[in-house]
Amino acid sequence: MTWQDAFLALAGLVGGGTAVVHGVLIQRLVVRPYEAFLAATPRTPAAIRRIMPLLVHFSTIAWLLGGLALIAAAGWFGPQARLATGLCVGSLYLLGALANLWGTRGRHPGWLLMAAALGLITVGVG
Numbered sequence: 001m002t003w004q005d006a007f008l009a010l011a012g013l014v015g016g017g018t019a020v021v022h023g024v025l026i027q028r029l030v031v032r033p034y035e036a037f038l039a040a041t042p043r044t045p046a047a048i049r050r051i052m053p054l055l056v057h058f059s060t061i062a063w064l065l066g067g068l069a070l071i072a073a074a075g076w077f078g079p080q081a082r083l084a085t086g087l088c089v090g091s092l093y094l095l096g097a098l099a100n101l102w103g104t105r106g107r108h109p110g111w112l113l114m115a116a117a118l119g120l121i122t123v124g125v126g
Contacts, residue, residue, distance in 0.1 A: 001074070008082065008124030009074035014117040015093060016067025018110065023060040030056055059096060063114075066092050070121065086125035093118045 001009075031053045038044050066089035073085040097114035104111070 004124050004126070005074040006124075007120045008086065009071050011089075011117045011120035011124055012067040012070030012072075012074065014067075014113055014120065015070065015089070016064050018113040018117070019060050019063035019067060022063065022110065023057060026056050026060060062092055063096060067117075070124075074124070083125050086121045090118055090121040090125075093121065 034052060035049075038049055069085050070089055073082045077085060093114045097111045097118060100108055100111035100114065
């Protein structure tokens with residue numbers, strides 16, 4: 001394994017680890033209170049009750065799959081596939097970092113973790 005592969009795998013670990021922590025926190029701090037709120041308002045349509053938890057976990061799932069893809073790219077993919085994986089996952093992590101930075105005005109560690117993973121991706125595919 002080259003140092004570039006190690007950086008790419010480390011980016012996958014950072015991104016995947018961030019996704020797992022994000023998923024746990026979103027479930028505890030957003031989904032459960034929202035479900036309690038919906039229990040108090042029974043007139044909410046069933047479709048909204050079903051889709052909201054999936055929507056707030058969408059970024060978690062995307063970041064986790066991106067992290068797994070980076071780890072796989074570091075271990076098994078050729079140079080062209082590593083570059084393509086890095087570009088796809090890197091753009092996803094960039095969007096997550098910028099949205100988190102903007103949305104929380106920098107008072108959240110998620111943008112730092114996604115930016116760190118993005119830096120590792122850049123070095124790993126460069």
